[in-house]
Amino acid sequence: MERIAPFPRTQVAGVSLSRMIIGTNWMLGWSHRSPADDKAIRDRFPDAASAYPMLSAYLDNGIDTIMGPMNPDNVMAGAIQYAQQKSGKKIIVVDTPIINVDDNDAGRREARAVIRRSRENGATFCLIHHSSAEQMVNKNLHQITRLPDYLDMIRQEGLIPGLSAHMPELILYSDEQGYDVETYIQLYNSAGFLMQIEVETIASIIHNAKKPVMTIKPMAAGRLTPYVGLNFVWNTLRACDMVTVGCTNRDQAEEVIEISRAALERRFPNIGKRSSPNVKQDAFGGGVEDTVKA
Numbered sequence: 001m002e003r004i005a006p007f008p009r010t011q012v013a014g015v016s017l018s019r020m021i022i023g024t025n026w027m028l029g030w031s032h033r034s035p036a037d038d039k040a041i042r043d044r045f046p047d048a049a050s051a052y053p054m055l056s057a058y059l060d061n062g063i064d065t066i067m068g069p070m071n072p073d074n075v076m077a078g079a080i081q082y083a084q085q086k087s088g089k090k091i092i093v094v095d096t097p098i099i100n101v102d103d104n105d106a107g108r109r110e111a112r113a114v115i116r117r118s119r120e121n122g123a124t125f126c127l128i129h130h131s132s133a134e135q136m137v138n139k140n141l142h143q144i145t146r147l148p149d150y151l152d153m154i155r156q157e158g159l160i161p162g163l164s165a166h167m168p169e170l171i172l173y174s175d176e177q178g179y180d181v182e183t184y185i186q187l188y189n190s191a192g193f194l195m196q197i198e199v200e201t202i203a204s205i206i207h208n209a210k211k212p213v214m215t216i217k218p219m220a221a222g223r224l225t226p227y228v229g230l231n232f233v234w235n236t237l238r239a240c241d242m243v244t245v246g247c248t249n250r251d252q253a254e255e256v257i258e259i260s261r262a263a264l265e266r267r268f269p270n271i272g273k274r275s276s277p278n279v280k281q282d283a284f285g286g287g288v289e290d291t292v293k294a
Contacts, residue, residue: 006062007257008264010240012212013160013182015124017065017092020260021214022058023246024068024076025221027051032194032221044248048078055083057253059091067094067185067214067244069129070121077121094214095123096164096185099132103146112153119157126154127162127185127214134167142173151180162214168197168205175210185214185244190232193220203236212240219245226256227269234263 008019027045031037045051058064070077070093080091095118099111118126128150136145147163154161164185165171174181187195188202194217195202206213215237219229233243243260247253255271262269273284 004061007261009062010212010242012125015092015160017242018063019242020058020063020065020257021094021242021244022055022063022066023216023244024066026246026248027054027079028068028074028076032217041248045075045079048075048082051075051079052083052086053250054247054253055079056087057247057250057257059083059087059089061257063257064089065092065094065242067096067216069096069098070118070123071097080122092125093121093123094125094127094162095121095159096127096129097132098129099150101132101135101146101150108149111150115150115153115157115159119159123159125162125183126157126159127164127183128154130164130166130170130185133163133165133170137167137169137173139169142176144170144173144177144179147174147179155180166194166196168195168202171205171209171213181211183212183214184209185216187217188213188215188233188237189217189220189224189229191220191223191229193217193223206241207238212242213237214242214244216244218243226259227271230256230259231263234260 009016010019026041029038029042031041066080068076080093084091097114097118099114100107101111115126133144133147136147138145151161160182161180162183162185163170163174163181166187168186171184171186186202186206188206190199192199215233218233219226245256247256258271259269276284
């Protein structure tokens, strides 16, 4: 069997990560499209074993980093454990927990318990979810109030701290204040989907960030084709930055990996042409042999 070259890697806080990160929205039921699509995803992944064919495609290519919120209400932790046991390969987990940021003792106890659970579930990185972090932003002072308290909790659990930054100012304020943050998550796609400011501005923020950035939503939750979405992000990011890509099956995973490799290697991807009732149209390049088989 021909050996597959490992996917390119980068370093974050001394840890080697694959530059492609396995996304989990399309495993956990967050389609950003409709409740019916959410349910279709959850139906596809009812248990830990059901995710293995898709996860194994990433692992076969040396893509061993996964991102998402590990909590008792979803299959992510079980799917990771199953895939590690089945493949014999270690998966590096980037947990994105939602924590209570209330400024009182009860809120802090709850936050600490969630962060501790992140360690117990085998995470290496703990990046506070944007919905929690953004509650503490003070734009007037360029501060994320009390963020250092939670970053310290993460360090105390032996985890590497980071910050999910859907609001782009979080990267700017964190760098300006010198918070103990080793990496960022930032929305980034050519459609501007869910992004709070122009694509060019986000690109500039990423390029000037003091730490590596884990970008998400490269295909705008299915609004861009893989070829368009992935070529844009890979060709406009730094060599230290990462792209998070989720899929629902092995074939999709293999396709986005090939498109990504081709983008990084500056070549056209080895993928089939799309299907059509009449594949012999000139605009399709003709020839039934080169088309995607149904």
